[in-house]
Amino acid sequence: MSEKSNIILVGRKPPMNYVLAVITGFNTLNTEEVVLKARGRAISTAIDVAEIARHRFLKDLKVDKIITGTEEMSQEDGRTRMVSTIEITLRQ
């Protein structure tokens, strides 16, 4: 997570890495909202991150909004395929 942004891109690392980014985000930024973004297989990880953060660490945390979408992704062979995306807004 960049120092100024409240958006966390969830990828292939273990969920706890992103949970820490969520906690750090709320503690260091002057923000009530942190947004998790993920696509494809990482969507499950993003849900894990939200669930672990609010059940184990930040009891006041709420899942405020979940938006799903579809993006075109270019592949190495030049073709494109569709991939699902998710945006989870966490509010404290």
Added chain:
Amino acid sequence: MSEKSNIILVGRKPPMNYVLAVITGFNTLNTEEVVLKARGRAISTAIDVAEIARHRFLKDLKVDKIITGTEEMSQEDGRTRMVSTIEITLRQ
């Protein structure tokens, strides 16, 4: 999907199997809502199902509500582990 229920449990089959269940659900049941339920890795598949259904097949379909949760799952060795869950309500 049972003939009377509008709940589809998303598991490890390819997304299109569940997309067909969604379409069948809206066509054969007298319902405005079909609910996709999934847990763990299948959460990404459930999002794929919702996205494919509404972009490719049912243009009026809306993602009405997404609820996330955590469940305890018993493992074969007798221990339990936490698993994330999702419930996606589709409305037409």
